Each structure stands twice: as structure tokens, then as C-alpha cells.
Amino acid sequence: MSNFNEIKEKIAELKKELRAIIVAHNYQRPEIQNIADFVGDSLELSRQCTEIDAQTIVFCGVRFMAETAAILNPDRTVLLTEGSAGCPLADMVNIDELREWKRRYPRASVVCYVNSSAEVKAESDICCTSANGVKVVDSVANDDIIFVPDQNLGHYISTQTKKNIILYPGFCYVHHRIKPEQVKLAKQLHPDAKVLVHPECRPEVIALAEAALSTSQMLCYAKASSHNSFIIGTEEGILHRLYQENPDKSFYLISNSQICTDMKKTTLETLARTMELRQNIVTVPEEVRLKAKQAIDGMLAIS
Numbered sequence: 631m632s633n634f635n636e637i638k639e640k641i642a643e644l645k646k647e648l649r650a651i652i653v654a655h656n657y658q659r660p661e662i663q664n665i666a667d668f669v670g671d672s673l674e675l676s677r678q679c680t681e682i683d684a685q686t687i688v689f690c691g692v693r694f695m696a697e698t699a700a701i702l703n704p705d706r707t708v709l710l711t712e713g714s715a716g717c718p719l720a721d722m723v724n725i726d727e728l729r730e731w732k733r734r735y736p737r738a739s740v741v742c743y744v745n746s747s748a749e750v751k752a753e754s755d756i757c758c759t760s761a762n763g764v765k766v767v768d769s770v771a772n773d774d775i776i777f778v779p780d781q782n783l784g785h786y787i788s789t790q791t792k793k794n795i796i797l798y799p800g801f802c803y804v805h806h807r808i809k810p811e812q813v814k815l816a817k818q819l820h821p822d823a824k825v826l827v828h829p830e831c832r833p834e835v836i837a838l839a840e841a842a843l844s845t846s847q848m849l850c851y852a853k854a855s856s857h858n859s860f861i862i863g864t865e866e867g868i869l870h871r872l873y874q875e876n877p878d879k880s881f882y883l884i885s886n887s888q889i890c891t892d893m894k895k896t897t898l899e900t901l902a903r904t905m906e907l908r909q910n911i912v913t914v915p916e917e918v919r920l921k922a923k924q925a926i927d928g929m930l931a932i933s
């Protein structure tokens with residue numbers, strides 16, 4: 631029996647022992663997506679976390695996603711498969727910086743992207759993901775909104791709403807480094823392909839795209855479309871499901887640097903080790919959790 635199969639068997643045994651469910655983000659390695667009980671985008675994973683019938687949630691993703699699971703499931707154990715897997719975008723705003731921005735714009739409400747720490751969520755009025763940002767912003771009564779931490783998603787939302795969005799200057803290096811010239815080149819190479827990008831991309835890149843979509847929205851778009859080829863502007867992990875769900879269609883990345891190092895830290899080995907040692911337990915202090923939960927519940931109520 632191969633080592634690969636042994637690890638998979640071990641994970642299956644540990645799942646029973648821990649009464650666990652394994653959830654994974656669309657950017658995870660193919661073998662992790664294949665072994666997971668549920669794969670999705672940030673919104674789907676948040677929703678899934680409210681419907682889970684298990685004692686342990688094993689999260690294959692990055693810290694803020696596991697924290698969201700812990701915020702919504704205080705009675706369950708949440709394990710993050712790789713303790714050091716963070717999101718550099720989420721780390722671009724901390725609680726002190728957000729409080730400073732709130733002092734600067736005292737009349738504005740705060741919408742935080744789910745890619746943020748539990749403390750930042752607790753200090754925000756409502757949370758959003760890339761799938762529901764426009765809907766969430768439109769649901770806020772206030773016309774002035776501080777949006778943290780992603781400037782590109784905030785800018786994209788500002789083009790779809792009448793609200794006055796005050797942009798915090800954070801960005802995701804994976805999406806921000808995609809340049810419009812690279813999109814133009816990809817279009818020259820694949821003239822029949824539709825361009826689908828994530829709203830974390832620069833405005834100049836989004837302007838060249840057919841649509842700006844969350845990762846799961848991209849999957850739905852590609853499946854429903856009568857087109858056969860697509861240029862993809864998000865992390866390369868999405869290709870696994872795109873090809874699985876559309877074996878006869880073609881997908882091209884804009885560049886070869888669409889890789890999120892933190893998302894790739896989870897391997898079958900780290901997954902098995904985390905479960906075996908019950909390590910990387912993600913917890914959120916109760917006071918922070920209750921406030922952060924309000925921001926997430928507000929989002930889930932309108933999504």
C-alpha cells in the first residue's frame with residue numbers, strides 16, 4: 631500500500647475518532663479538496679459552519695477562516711491544519727489601526743471583509759465576503775462606510791453602489807500583482823476566452839474582465855456559460871474544481887504567480903498530524919467572539 635493511501639486511511643480513522651468534518655477552501659491543494667467533506671468559498675464555508683453536525687471541525691484553509699468557524703461554533707473544537715497559515719491581507723489591519731480610522735471618520739459605519747481577524751470583526755458593524763460585498767454595503771443604513779482591509783474589493787463595491795466608501799489601503803499580494811498588461815497578453819493568446827477575475831484584483835484588471843466574482847461564483851459562471859474557454863484571475867487552486875466540473879472546457883491562468891503560499895501549507899501529512907495530535911486548536915476569547923459573531927450573523931442574515 632502506498633504511503634499516500636496509508637495517510638488517507640489514517641485520516642479516515644481519525645475522522646471517526648474525533649467525530650470530525652473536514653472543510654476546505656477552493657484554493658487548497660487538489661488532494662486536500664478531494665478528501666474534504668465540503669469545499670467552498672468564504673461565504674459557503676461560513677454558512678456551512680452553522681449547519682455542521684460534528685464535534686470537531688478540521689479547517690483546511692487560513693486562520694481567519696478557522697476563526698470564523700470557531701466564532702460560529704463555540705461548543706465545537708476547531709483545528710487549523712497548519713498553525714502558521716495566515717492571510718497577509720487580513721494582517722494588514724489590526725484593532726488599533728481600525729480604531730484610529732473610526733476616530734478619523736466618526737460618522738462612518740465599518741464594513742469588514744471576512745479576511746480579517748476576530749478582533750477587527752468585533753470592532754466592525756458588519757462583515758462581508760467577496761460574494762456578497764455589494765449586498766452587505768447596500769444593507770447598511772449609513773451612507774458613509776469605512777471598508778477594511780482590501781482596497782480593491784472596496785473599490786469594486788464602490789462602483790456597484792451609491793454609498794461613499796472610504797478605502798483602507800490593504801491588498802492581497804496574489805491578486806494585486808496581476809497587471810493589466812498580463813491580462814491583455816492572455817487575451818491575445820486566447821482571443822476566444824472570457825476573462826473572470828476575483829474582486830481582490832486591481833480596478834484596471836477588473837475593467838478588462840467579463841466579470842468580477844468570488845471563487846464559487848466563478849465555478850457557477852463557468853458551468854452555466856456556453857463559452858468553452860476562460861482566463862482566470864485568482865489563486866490557481868480553483869483550477870481543480872473548474873476542470874472537475876467542466877472536463878471539456880479550457881482554463882488559463884493570467885500569470886504563473888497566482889499562488890497563495892499560506893493556502894498551500896496544508897498537505898495530507900499536516901492534515902493527518904494536526905488530527906492525530908489534536909493541535910492548532912483555534913479559539914476566540916468570549917467577549918471578542920460575541921461581538922464578531924454579530925458582524926458575521928448580520929452578513930449571513932442578508933446573504
Ligand code: 13P
Nearest residue numbers: 671672673759760844845
Ligand atoms: P473567496 O471568498 O472568493 O473564496 O475568496 C477568499 C480569498 O481569500 C480570496 O483571496
Ligand code: SF4
Nearest residue numbers: 717718719802804890
Ligand atoms: Fe489572503 Fe490573498 Fe491568500 Fe486569499 S489569496 S488567503 S486574500 S493572501
